[in-house]
Amino acid sequence: MKNNPKLEREEQITNIPKLKIRVQGTKEDIEWFNHFLEKSYVKIISTSPMFSNKGTVRYFREYIDVR
Numbered sequence: 001m002k003n004n005p006k007l008e009r010e011e012q013i014t015n016i017p018k019l020k021i022r023v024q025g026t027k028e029d030i031e032w033f034n035h036f037l038e039k040s041y042v043k044i045i046s047t048s049p050m051f052s053n054k055g056t057v058r059y060f061r062e063y064i065d066v067r
Contacts, residue, residue: 016067017067018045018065018066018067019065019066019067020063020064020065020066021063021064021065021066022061022062022063022064023061023062023063023064024053024059024060024061025059025060026058026059026060027050027060030050030060030062034047034064037064037066042066042067043066043067044064044065044066045065045066045067046064046065047062047063047064047065048062048063048064049062050062
């Protein structure tokens with residue numbers, strides 16, 4: 001039976017502790033960063049809704065749980 005690289009990657013990811021990341025920027029910047037994470041070796045567990053930063057209508061923040 002051949003090794004399944006995707007399965008090996010999933011097994012490696014499950015051994016990594018969970019981290020919570022706060023991302024801050026424009027909506028476009030945050031969306032770009034989420035796509036970047038999806039293509040990397042990081043597994044996104046969950047994301048919060050985007051929150052507007054006080055005092056500005058341009059910048060937002062989002063919380064991302066990754067493994």
